[in-house]
Amino acid sequence: MKSLASLFLFLHITHIANAQLVEPPLKKYQTAEDIAYRDGNVAPDILEHCRLDVYFPTNITNFSTVVWFHGGGLTGGKRTVPKELKEQGIAVVAVSYRLSPSVKVTSCIDDAAAAVAWTFRNIDKYGGSSKRIFVSGHSAGGYLTSMIGLDKHWLADHGVDADNIAGLIPFSGHTITHFTVRKERGIDGKQPIIDEMAPLFHVRDNCPPLLLITGDRELEMLGRYEENAYLWRMMRVVGHPDTELFELDGYNHGQMAGPAHPLLLRFISRISKD
Numbered sequence: 001m002k003s004l005a006s007l008f009l010f011l012h013i014t015h016i017a018n019a020q021l022v023e024p025p026l027k028k029y030q031t032a033e034d035i036a037y038r039d040g041n042v043a044p045d046i047l048e049h050c051r052l053d054v055y056f057p058t059n060i061t062n063f064s065t066v067v068w069f070h071g072g073g074l075t076g077g078k079r080t081v082p083k084e085l086k087e088q089g090i091a092v093v094a095v096s097y098r099l100s101p102s103v104k105v106t107s108c109i110d111d112a113a114a115a116v117a118w119t120f121r122n123i124d125k126y127g128g129s130s131k132r133i134f135v136s137g138h139s140a141g142g143y144l145t146s147m148i149g150l151d152k153h154w155l156a157d158h159g160v161d162a163d164n165i166a167g168l169i170p171f172s173g174h175t176i177t178h179f180t181v182r183k184e185r186g187i188d189g190k191q192p193i194i195d196e197m198a199p200l201f202h203v204r205d206n207c208p209p210l211l212l213i214t215g216d217r218e219l220e221m222l223g224r225y226e227e228n229a230y231l232w233r234m235m236r237v238v239g240h241p242d243t244e245l246f247e248l249d250g251y252n253h254g255q256m257a258g259p260a261h262p263l264l265l266r267f268i269s270r271i272s273k274d
Helices: 002-022 044-049 105-126 140-150 179-184 224-238 257-273
Strands: 029-036 051-057 063-069 091-095 128-138 167-171 210-215 243-248
Touching: 051 063, 051 105, 063 105, 063 140, 063 257, 091 105, 105 128, 105 140, 105 179, 128 140, 128 257, 140 167, 167 257, 210 224, 210 257, 224 243, 243 257
Parallel strands: 063 091, 063 128, 128 167, 167 210, 210 243
Antiparallel strands: 029 051, 051 091
16 A cells, blocks of 8 residues: 555656746746837827837846847837847837928927836836836937937936936937938038037036947048047046946957947946935
């Protein structure tokens, strides 16, 4: 009888073990797709273009979030979650925004601000922390990042204090007035302008921590490293306590995003521990 009982116990344990082996692993990340980040009171064409995806971990809470704006000169591109930011213990909010020439660049910036404001209001529903929202993007996305982080009125229009952003990480973004703005005004693309549409115009000592990253100055788009170096210097001059600048030697404008992501993740880890 004892041997028979032992046999049944062995078979029962073996059945459980085999069941555990064939059970699919827990899914640790999910993506909520095609979410409208503006309310239903706006025009249908705005609702069509102002969409985002939320890629988020499901096995942790209180995580950091990166709001990510794609590049494309403010005239093209589409939202995507960078592969280097997947499965890194953070959420990524990938944003689409309206594009020139269908709209003025001011509408592009306002869309970016609306998407960040949506994230502040909603990321807790996905398990994230509204105190750990970072903003980043490549090229045109870097310009949007800097504009809404440095010029406080864009986010204020949506009920958010820009200083509540945990950190700004523009990848190779204009810090002078964007060339698409200059095109709107009939100004040559090689004529540098610094006015209210330039992040440099809004230098201040009390903005969120700022990580500036560009490609190699000899391979980058015209003047892009030098613009960012000037912003870095002026932030130091006004007494901002946490501005860093990295130049990625050997990488051009398009190539620099991949190797920049580890710097972004390290920056997020440092800020989130403070």
